[in-house]
Amino acid sequence: MSVADLQRAHPASHIHPAPQGFISKYIFSLDHKVIAVQYFITSGLFFVLAGLLAELVRVQLTQPHNNFLDAATFNEAFTVHGSAMVWLVAIPVLTGGFGNLIMPLQIGARDVAFPWLNMLSFWLFPPAGILLFGSFLLGAPQAGWTEYPPVSVLASPGTSMWCAAIFLIGISSTITGLNFLVTIIKMRAPGMTWTRMPLFVWASAVTAFLNFIATANLSISLAVLFIQRTFHVPFYDPVHGGSPVLWQHMFWFYSHPAVYIMILPAFGIVSEILPTMVRRPIFGYKAIAYSSVAITLVSFMVWAHHMFTSGLAQWIQLPFMIMTMAVAIPTGVKVFSWVATLWGGRIRFTTPLLFVLGFLSTFTLGGITGVFLGSVPADVHEHGTYFIVAHLHYVLFGGSIFGLFAGLYYWWPKMTGRMLDETLGKFHFWLMFVSFNATFFPMHWLGLLGMPRRVATYDPAFHGTNLFVSISAFVLGASMLIFAYNALRSARRGKPAGPNPWGGRTLEWMIPSPPPYYNFKELPVVLSGPYDYGKPLPYLNVDPAIMQLADAPAY
Amino acid sequence: MSKQPEEFRLDAGFWKATGLLGVISILLMIGVVTFPINSVLREASSASLPIDFLFRFMAFFSVPIIVFVNGYIIYFAIRYRRRKDEPMGSVGSSIHDHRVLENTWTIIPCVLMVVLGVLSYLAMPQYYLRGKDSAATIEAIGHTFYFEFRYPGLNHSVDEDLYLPVGVPVTIDLTSAEADERLAVIHSFWVPEFRVKQDMIPGMIVPIHFTPTQIGKYHLICTEFCGVGHSEMRGHVIVVSRAAFDAWYAGQQKNGSAAGGAQTINLAAGNASNGQALFNQKCSACHNAAPFDQRKVGPGLANLFHDPAHPNLVDGKPANAKDVAWILQHGFQGPLGAMPNQQANGLSPKDIADLIAYLQTLK
Numbered sequence: 067m068s069v070a071d072l073q074r075a076h077p078a079s080h081i082h083p084a085p086q087g088f089i090s091k092y093i094f095s096l097d098h099k100v101i102a103v104q105y106f107i108t109s110g111l112f113f114v115l116a117g118l119l120a121e122l123v124r125v126q127l128t129q130p131h132n133n134f135l136d137a138a139t140f141n142e143a144f145t146v147h148g149s150a151m152v153w154l155v156a157i158p159v160l161t162g163g164f165g166n167l168i169m170p171l172q173i174g175a176r177d178v179a180f181p182w183l184n185m186l187s188f189w190l191f192p193p194a195g196i197l198l199f200g201s202f203l204l205g206a207p208q209a210g211w212t213e214y215p216p217v218s219v220l221a222s223p224g225t226s227m228w229c230a231a232i233f234l235i236g237i238s239s240t241i242t243g244l245n246f247l248v249t250i251i252k253m254r255a256p257g258m259t260w261t262r263m264p265l266f267v268w269a270s271a272v273t274a275f276l277n278f279i280a281t282a283n284l285s286i287s288l289a290v291l292f293i294q295r296t297f298h299v300p301f302y303d304p305v306h307g308g309s310p311v312l313w314q315h316m317f318w319f320y321s322h323p324a325v326y327i328m329i330l331p332a333f334g335i336v337s338e339i340l341p342t343m344v345r346r347p348i349f350g351y352k353a354i355a356y357s358s359v360a361i362t363l364v365s366f367m368v369w370a371h372h373m374f375t376s377g378l379a380q381w382i383q384l385p386f387m388i389m390t391m392a393v394a395i396p397t398g399v400k401v402f403s404w405v406a407t408l409w410g411g412r413i414r415f416t417t418p419l420l421f422v423l424g425f426l427s428t429f430t431l432g433g434i435t436g437v438f439l440g441s442v443p444a445d446v447h448e449h450g451t452y453f454i455v456a457h458l459h460y461v462l463f464g465g466s467i468f469g470l471f472a473g474l475y476y477w478w479p480k481m482t483g484r485m486l487d488e489t490l491g492k493f494h495f496w497l498m499f500v501s502f503n504a505t506f507f508p509m510h511w512l513g514l515l516g517m518p519r520r521v522a523t524y525d526p527a528f529h530g531t532n533l534f535v536s537i538s539a540f541v542l543g544a545s546m547l548i549f550a551y552n553a554l555r556s557a558r559r560g561k562p563a564g565p566n567p568w569g570g571r572t573l574e575w576m577i578p579s580p581p582p583y584y585n586f587k588e589l590p591v592v593l594s595g596p597y598d599y600g601k602p603l604p605y606l607n608v609d610p611a612i613m614q615l616a617d618a619p620a621y
Numbered sequence: 622m623s624k625q626p627e628e629f630r631l632d633a634g635f636w637k638a639t640g641l642l643g644v645i646s647i648l649l650m651i652g653v654v655t656f657p658i659n660s661v662l663r664e665a666s667s668a669s670l671p672i673d674f675l676f677r678f679m680a681f682f683s684v685p686i687i688v689f690v691n692g693y694i695i696y697f698a699i700r701y702r703r704r705k706d707e708p709m710g711s712v713g714s715s716i717h718d719h720r721v722l723e724n725t726w727t728i729i730p731c732v733l734m735v736v737l738g739v740l741s742y743l744a745m746p747q748y749y750l751r752g753k754d755s756a757a758t759i760e761a762i763g764h765t766f767y768f769e770f771r772y773p774g775l776n777h778s779v780d781e782d783l784y785l786p787v788g789v790p791v792t793i794d795l796t797s798a799e800a801d802e803r804l805a806v807i808h809s810f811w812v813p814e815f816r817v818k819q820d821m822i823p824g825m826i827v828p829i830h831f832t833p834t835q836i837g838k839y840h841l842i843c844t845e846f847c848g849v850g851h852s853e854m855r856g857h858v859i860v861v862s863r864a865a866f867d868a869w870y871a872g873q874q875k876n877g878s879a880a881g882g883a884q885t886i887n888l889a890a891g892n893a894s895n896g897q898a899l900f901n902q903k904c905s906a907c908h909n910a911a912p913f914d915q916r917k918v919g920p921g922l923a924n925l926f927h928d929p930a931h932p933n934l935v936d937g938k939p940a941n942a943k944d945v946a947w948i949l950q951h952g953f954q955g956p957l958g959a960m961p962n963q964q965a966n967g968l969s970p971k972d973i974a975d976l977i978a979y980l981q982t983l984k
Contacts, residue, residue: 137849137850137851137852138849140852141846141849141851208848208849209846210846214807214845214846216804216805216806216807216823217806217807217846217847217848220804220806220848221848303803304805304822304823304824304825305802305803305823305824309824309825310807310822310823310824311822311825344701344713345703345710345711345712345713346712346713346714346715346717347715347716347717348717349716349717349718349719350717350718350723351717351718352718353718353723375809375818375819375820375845376820376822377819377820377822377825377827380745383745384742384745387738387741387742388738391734391737391738392734394730394734395727395730395731395734398686398726398727398730399723399726399727401690402690402726403723405690405693405694405697406719406722408693408694408697408698408701409693409697409701409714410701410713410714410716411697411701411713411714412701412702412703412707412711412712412713413697413698413701413702413703413713414702414703414709415698415702423694423698426690426694427690427691427694430686430687430690430691431687434683434686434687437679437683437734437737438676438679438683441675441679441737441741442741442745443668443671443672443675443741443744443745443816444672444675444676444679444741446668446672446816446817446818446819447672447813447816447818449809449818449844450809450811450818450844450845451811451844514662514813515661515662515813516662516813516840516842518811518842518843518844519844519846520846520851520852521851521852522852523852523853524852525840569709569710597717598715599712599713599715600712600715617710618709618710619709619710620709
């Protein structure tokens with residue numbers, strides 16, 4: 067088949083005209099890039115709100131018996147903080163934001179497979195956020211982001227709003243998962259075989275699979291909780307033959323895969339930035355790609371490791387412990403491969419790379435404490451304490467959020483056409499990295515020594531450590547202001563980026579920044595994988611002037 | 622561009638860095654082995670030592686992973702930084718896999734995980750199983766927002782503080798209940814010094830089993846979010862010598878009989894047919910005269926004195942007439958609901974004797 071035949075046979079061979087009106091262009095847009103920006107802005111807003119709630123929690127905990135918040139308000143604050151960070155920030159920004167912005171560009175597609183569904187997915191998201199934060203008006207949910215019954219059944223009316231909010235997010239995730247899976251399977255540029263895909267696309271593919279399969283289960287559990295709260299059908303009620311532990315099974319059957327929904331895209335971001343900044347092929351391409359698949363499959367069989375103190379029989383804890391430990395192996399392979407990528411490189415210390423190195427350092431610790439939590443007897447001591455709080459922030463903040471900022475600094479020029487200031491970015495990184503560790507590292511000790519999570523008052527013996535943690539958390543919050551200033555500043559004073567400021571070799575760098583409507587004038591043809599630094603670029607039908615930039619990065 | 626495939630070679634600097642990281646790791650590993658856990662958080666039960674051994678094992682092997690990952694990141698970052706005089710587009714090594722290396726860093730973690738899995742299995746809490754050697758079974762009931770304890774042979778419960786004799790294996794049956802059973806929520810029973818934790822779940826009775834090994838006063842903490850009073854849901858476990866425990870227990874018995882006003886029930890004088898009438902009138906709303914599993918709010922009561930399905934409500938042994946009399950006198954807070962006491966049910970001592978005589982006829 068000739069190249070022209072390949073292009074004609076491709077599902078995205080025809081081009082629709084660009085929309086003209088403001089509303090169809092910027093509000094109800096079908097363009098994946100505009101939808102991505104919508105996700106970034108909306109999640110950014112919720113990130114600020116949820117972050118402020120975390121700061122309220124930390125203000126309360128500066129004193130062992132503080133009257134800053136009453137117990138109910140404190141419970142509302144940490145519950146909405148956790149729910150918002152998971153469902154309104156980490157999941158939407160990593161799949162909806164980066165997935166939408168980058169994945170179609172990297173596979174050389176003109177849009178996702180179902181642009182209208184993509185728009186629908188996004189527009190389910192702001193109402194969910196409004197419902198979740200609006201629940202404060204009725205009395206917000208109080209039982210933590212996991213909302214275990216019976217407390218969540220007995221709690222204030224806001225808990226039903228929480229159910230509805232997360233249900234919408236669940237539907238949105240399922241649709242996006244389906245959309246991205248079809249996109250990646252069907253719409254790759256001619257010649258882009260599975261093993262020629264950039265690693266972020268691999269990450270998007272497995273994340274989409276998880277979103278598509280696991281999230282339906284979340285929606286069901288939430289519907290069931292809502293039905294029990296509203297119509298008193300006793301699913302989780304032991305008096306009438308239900309079981310509160312049933313919720314834990316259903317919730318974690320989704321929420322453990324959800325952990326990987328939040329981290330796999332960050333793995334993908336790291337795998338893109340490293341070779342670009344280190345100027346050499348990623349070490350172990352196949353190992354990194356296939357280990358994502360392994361993690362995805364195993365993630366469905368580990369949910370009960372959240373329930374080792376829930377009275378499960380010993381024989382049923384055993385397989386979950388083994389599967390949990392098995393996750394450590396593909397994860398370790400990834401980390402070691404990334405470190406080996408640094409070896410023998412020509413490393414350029416740009417802001418995205420700093421965030422990647424920060425990610426590697428913090429995520430490794432978070433992964434290791436994950437093994438501590440996988441071992442049943444050790445977990446018995448750690449469960450429900452600040453050790454868990456430390457662990458989950460090391461993987462979700464140290465992992466997902468560091469990955470998120472790495473990706474933002476890296477693809478900001480592609481998205482906006484302007485650079486973020488590098489000096490401010492580096493300052494942001496160092497302040498965030500240091501204050502992050504100062505905030506969350508001491509929590510390991512607090513938990514092991516006897517401080518339970520989700521408490522508004524605590525043993526005065528822990529006062530000094532908690533005060534230190536709180537002060538660090540305020541600095542951590544303040545470090546975000548640097549990014550906000552940098553982002554706003556770039557609109558006016560950011561240097562024009564050009565198509566490829568970092569010298570990337572994946573397809574998104576082969577088109578102008580910001581990308582034109584429909585991305586590729588002609589569909590590119592891919593001849594080999596993207597990471598062979600020093601060799602000619604493996605693309606046909608790409609503007610040769612832009613291609614040259616890959617060998618001459620500006621930063 | 623080299624035309625020949627590049628060869629994988631490690632330079633002297635790499636080995637120097639590796640040596641340094643190895644030394645740091647070994648020092649930290651020695652620290653892990655010698656760390657005096659007991660002086661930071663006492664190892665006060667039979668579960669503490671096996672769990673702390675696992676902590677040490679995991680920390681021991683985590684240390685080199687953390688040191689080498691972070692150390693190599695820093696070393697490579699410095700060693701392989703782009704020098705000022707190099708062109709922006711200069712590229713690094715083209716080596717992108719190495720089978721021996723990759724197999725090594727896959728197989729070593731596999732081996733470690735298998736060993737850890739076996740060790741964890743061996744240490745897996747025997748305290749989920751009712752200990753054969755346990756000297757006593759104590760019931761612990763989570764309420765919003767305090768702990769209640771019931772000792773065998775005591776006719777009243779103890780709140781907040783759990784007294785245990787040192788060196789004596791105990792079983793604690795954990796559950797959660799409220800007077801209005803719809804309000805019962807999940808709590809958790811955690812004694813950090815014991816390394817023992819188990820959720821207290823409405824509708825479930827989960828036994829834990831351990832032996833306190835050090836005299837002292839320890840925090841008892843609820844670690845499962847249970848509502849607005851969760852932060853303050855704390856108690857103590859007070860481990861005392863055997864003699865001190867016996868003295869405390871005798872005092873509790875005396876208090877109990879003074880407060881409860883012991884009534885003599887002449888069990889021998891019970892009349893089964895009177896008892897049947899009373900059962901239909903007073904008990905059948907919540908109990909069936911049928912096997913254990915045919916429950917209403919409470920269990921079916923047939924074969925109450927012999928059927929092993931009946932939980933050991935009072936002292937860990939099959940129910941005897943005295944136990945049942947005690948329950949009829951004092952009521953019972955079951956996982957699914959509360960049974961009223963003697964006054965609330967309007968039962969005389971004679972009625973109780975009659976009921977027991979009737980229950981003994983149910984086979």
